[in-house]
Amino acid sequence: MSQIEKETVLDIRRLRTEFGLTERPLVAVDDVSFQVKAGEILGLVGESGSGKSITLRSILGIVRPRGRVKGEILWKGRDLVPLDEAALRRVRGREIAMIFQEPMSSLNPLLTVGLQISENLAAHTDLDAKARKARAVELLDMVGIPAARDRLGDYPHEFSGGMRQRVMIAIALASNPQLLLADEPTTALDVTIQDQILRLIQALSRDLGMAVILVTHDMGVVAETCDRVAVMYGGRLCETGPTADVIGDARHPYSLGLLRSIPRDVAPRTLLYSIPGAPPSLNALPAGCAFTARCPVAGPECRDVRPNLGTAGKNRQVACHHREQALIHFSAREAAQ
C-alpha cells in the first residue's frame, strides 16, 4: 500500500434504509457510517440477511420495492440521498458501478450479452457502435470468457452461472468506475477464475485508484484482497478496521465468535461459519444492541441501550458495551480448547 494518504471518496453517515409502513418500519440498514478511500478495498462481511446488499443498493438509490433511504451518502463531497433520478443516473454505472449478488437473475433474459454490455457504454461514453463492440470483446476477454468475439450475440441462458457472473463483472467495469460495489462477485466461480477476477479488481483499484466495497462470505478473499473490513450484524456495524487487525484480533463479541477461530494464514475459501443461535430477524431487533440475544457477554443494559461505534485503537472502531469482558471470555475459551 502506498504511504501517501489517499482522499476519502465515499463518506457514509448514519445511513438508514427501511421498508414497509412508516409507523412500523422494517429497518434493514440502521445508523451505518463508514468511509472508503480512493484505491482502497473495503470488505463488508456478516451473516446472510445482515443488510450488506441493501447497504450497497442504498448507495445507488435502487432499493426496491419501496425502500426509504435516510442519512448522508457523500460521494466525492456531494450527498447522493437527496438527488433525483436524473442526477443519480449520471453517477450510476459511470462513477459508481455495481455487481449484483445474483448472476442468474441479474441479466435480462431477452437481450444479447453484447447489447447488455454496449448499452452501458452507449449511456456513458462517446464510443460509436463499432468501438463499443470492440470494447465489449475486450471486457469479456478481460474477465476470462473464451472466444469472446463469438459470444456477443448469445443470450444469458446460453451461459453458465459462472459465465454470467463474469459478464456482469464486465458490464460493471465497462465505463471505468471510480467506485465498484461488488456484492459477492465471485461466489459462482471456481477458484482459478475467482483469483483471476480478484486480481483484476485489485489491479484496477491499485492502478486506477478505483475504490471497492467487496461483500463476501469468504474470509480467505477478505484476507487476500481487502485493505479494511467492516462487520455487519442486524443492519448495524459491529466493528471496522484494517483487515489484519480485525481478522487476527477481533474485538466485538460477534466478530470474535465469527473470526477468532480462523487461522491467521487463512487459506482461500475459508468460509464464515455460523455462530450459535438464529440469524437476526429485522422485525424483532431490540432497541439496544442487535446482538443481545446471541451475545455470551451481554449485560442488562445491552437490550435497551444502543452501543455507539467507538474508537478502539488505531484506525479501529467497535460498537460494544463490554469489550473487556468479551476479550476475556473468548481468550478463556480459546485457552480451554
Next chain:
Amino acid sequence: MPSLSYLMARLLQIIPTFLLVMIFIFLFVRLLPGDPAIAMAEAKATDAQLEQIRHNLGLDQPLPIQFLLFVTNTLTGDLGRSIMLKAPVTEIILTRLPTTIFLALYSVLLAICLAGPLAFLAAARVNSALDVTIRSVFQVGLSMPVFYIGLVLLTVLAAQLRWFPVGGYGTSFLDNLHHLMLPALSVALYTSAIILRNLRASLIEVLDADYVQFARAKGLSPHIVMTRHVLRNALVSTVTLLGLSIGNLMSGTLVTETVFAVPGVGRLMLEAIFARDYPLIQGLTLTFAVLVSVVFLLTDIVQSWLDPRLRQS
C-alpha cells in the same frame, strides 16, 4: 427473429391439429340427432325423394369413403351447399367472414387501448387509491357475462343516449367503426379486464426483477429501462393470454353478433344450428378452427420473437 426452421416446424404442427378437427367435425355432424335429408326436403317429400337427397349428399356411402370425400372436397375449397341459404358454403362464409374479423380486431384493439395504459398506472403505484379503483372497476367487467355487458351498453348508449346504432353493419370503414362500437366494446371490456390483471401483475414483477434493477444501476435512461427491459419482459406472458382470449373471442362472436344483429359468421353459425344446415355448420366449424389456429400461430411467432429461450426446438 425466430428462425425459418422454427416457423416451418410450427407450421407443420398445424397439420395434425387440422386432421383432428376434421375427424371431429365429420363425426359430430353425423352424431347430431335429426336427419339432414328431412331437414332439407319439402314437408311432403316421398321416401324416394329423401333417398335421392341422401345420395346427393353422399350419405349412402360407407363412412370412410364419406370422410375421404369430405377431406378432398374441403382441401379444394368445396364445403358443399348451404341447405338454408341455397348457395355454396364457401361463398357464404367468405362474404360474412370480414365482418367478424373486423369485429374481433376492433375489440382487441379497444381492449389493448383500455388495459395497456391503465395497467401501467396501476403497476406504477401498487395499492394506491388509483390502483385499487382501476382494479375494482375492471373486476366488475370480469364478473359479468359479455352478453349482459352488451345489453347494458345497448340500453344506455344506443336506446337511451342514441350515440350508437342498436345493431347492424356499416357501409364504409368509419361507418363500420361507429356501427360496431358497442359489440366491440362489450367484448373489449371483458378482454381488457383479463389483460389488465395479467399485465399489471407481470409489470409489478418485472419492475422489481434483478435485471431491471441492474439496468437502472447501469445508469440507463428511464425510457430505455422501460421499453427495453421492463415492457418487453412483461409482454411475454401477456401475449400468450392475449392470444388465448382472442381464441375465446371467436366463440364469443356467436353471442355478440346475435345480440347486436351483426351479420358475421358467429350469428350465421347460430342460424345454421337452428336450421340443421349441416354443410354450413361443418364449414363454419372449420372456419373457426382455422381462425383460432392462425391466432395461436401468430401468438407463438410473436412470443418467440420476444423471447429467445423459446426459439430453440
